[in-house]
Amino acid sequence: MDKLSSLHLCNWLRFKHLLLLTHLAESRNMHVAARAMHLSQPAASKMLRDLEDYFGFALFERLPRAMQPTELGDQVVRHARILLNDTERLVDDINDLREGGYGHLLVGAIAAAAPEILPAAIARLKQRRPRLAVSLQEQTSDRLLLDLEYKRLDLVIGRLTHVSQHNLFDFEPLLDEPLRVVVRRDHPLTLHESVPGLAELSRWPWVLHPLSSPMRGVFEAALAEENVSTPANVVETTSIQATLQLLQSSDSLAVLPRSVLRRPLEGGQFVILDRVIGKPLDYYGIVSRRADTLSPAARELIGYLHEEARRDCLAWRNEPTREVVL
Numbered sequence: 412m413d414k415l416s417s418l419h420l421c422n423w424l425r426f427k428h429l430l431l432l433t434h435l436a437e438s439r440n441m442h443v444a445a446r447a448m449h450l451s452q453p454a455a456s457k458m459l460r461d462l463e464d465y466f467g468f469a470l471f472e473r474l475p476r477a478m479q480p481t482e483l484g485d486q487v488v489r490h491a492r493i494l495l496n497d498t499e500r501l502v503d504d505i506n507d508l509r510e511g512g513y514g515h516l517l518v519g520a521i522a523a524a525a526p527e528i529l530p531a532a533i534a535r536l537k538q539r540r541p542r543l544a545v546s547l548q549e550q551t552s553d554r555l556l557l558d559l560e561y562k563r564l565d566l567v568i569g570r571l572t573h574v575s576q577h578n579l580f581d582f583e584p585l586l587d588e589p590l591r592v593v594v595r596r597d598h599p600l601t602l603h604e605s606v607p608g609l610a611e612l613s614r615w616p617w618v619l620h621p622l623s624s625p626m627r628g629v630f631e632a633a634l635a636e637e638n639v640s641t642p643a644n645v646v647e648t649t650s651i652q653a654t655l656q657l658l659q660s661s662d663s664l665a666v667l668p669r670s671v672l673r674r675p676l677e678g679g680q681f682v683i684l685d686r687v688i689g690k691p692l693d694y695y696g697i698v699s700r701r702a703d704t705l706s707p708a709a710r711e712l713i714g715y716l717h718e719e720a721r722r723d724c725l726a727w728r729n730e731p732t733r734e735v736v737l
Contacts, residue, residue: 415466423465426498429491431458432470436488439477489561496562513542516708519555520547520568522651523668523695528585528723529568532715536708543708551624551649552695556580559700565709567698568716570625581701583713584694585720590629590666592684593675595659606684609639616644618654618665630666633689655681 427448434444445455463470470484480488507515516536520529533545548555552569559567560579571582592612594600600607600615613634619642620627634641646663648654654665655675666688675681697713699705705713 426495428458428462429495431455432462432488432491433495435459435471435478436480436484439479441478492561500562507544513540513544514706514708515544515546516566516706516712517546517564518548518566518568518712519558519564520549521552521555521570521695522549522649522671524568524585526651526671526674528716528719531719532712535715536712539711540708549649551620553623556698559698562700565699565706566712568695569698570695571698572625579701580698582696582698583717584696585716586696586723587694589669590626590688591669591672592686592688593658593665593667593672593681594663594684596680596682598662598664598682600664600684601682606686609634609637612664613639613642615642616646616661616663617642618646618648618657618663620649621647624649626666626668629689636689 430448431444434447435441438444438447441455441459442452445452448455450458459470466483466487468483469481470487471478472481504514507513518529518533529547533547537543537545548558548564550558552567553572555564555567555569556572556576558564568585571577571580592606606612619630622628622631631641646657648657651667651671654667657663658665659680664684672681672683676683697716699709
């Protein structure tokens, strides 16, 4: 079989091929995929056969009640999604520019970066580029990196979640984050002369990030180190606002990074127990797609992020502690 070339692929491949692959991967049903593309099922089936003949291998396994992507088919579908997302972004940018806009910047961030550093950097960017449209999505690192890989985001402020991801992304560190236990100010634990160990703390209700998040991973590792089981009474959420509301209205505990706690502590409604959970979270930082050319707006935002991170470090070193030692 002749080796594929990008030039030949560009001359042969059509966007309708990409659409078929993504519709079929999502529905696992040729009839549903054909209907979504306003094609007859025989026409869609022929298109898939043409694709498989061109690549020289099966893209989907024909099962009795479904069509399952093969291992190689999964990789082709992955690239099809990236190309279609890139095309959608091209259309959005062109329409925006034709209507007098100045582009669109899509940013994803973990909760630790969202309260302080990122809003300050975006505000500075908007002063320089007032007509730039900026979209901000807050989520855990694993979900954000998936959106970054598929070009649904331009930048992520978060953490790499797997050692192999350095092959896909560039990473610039910003800050590390010690995790602290936070409770409402009149929580029963604030009456203790000293903070109980993790074994006793685990008997209380907790508000935690999902198991897939790095923050939860640090908490679980700290429990394992002391041979303590995961708390039985847990609410899982990535929302900082929901976490704080649950803490305020119950006897729940939460582990949160230092940067998230600054404003709640200033309001006097919450206190930090005198206990650090596990090792600090690995540095979070700026993640971008490897080998991609960043827009001028994205590069400018990165510069502001580094400046705000340095300012944040100095502020925490110079200000008196807000912790309540119990």
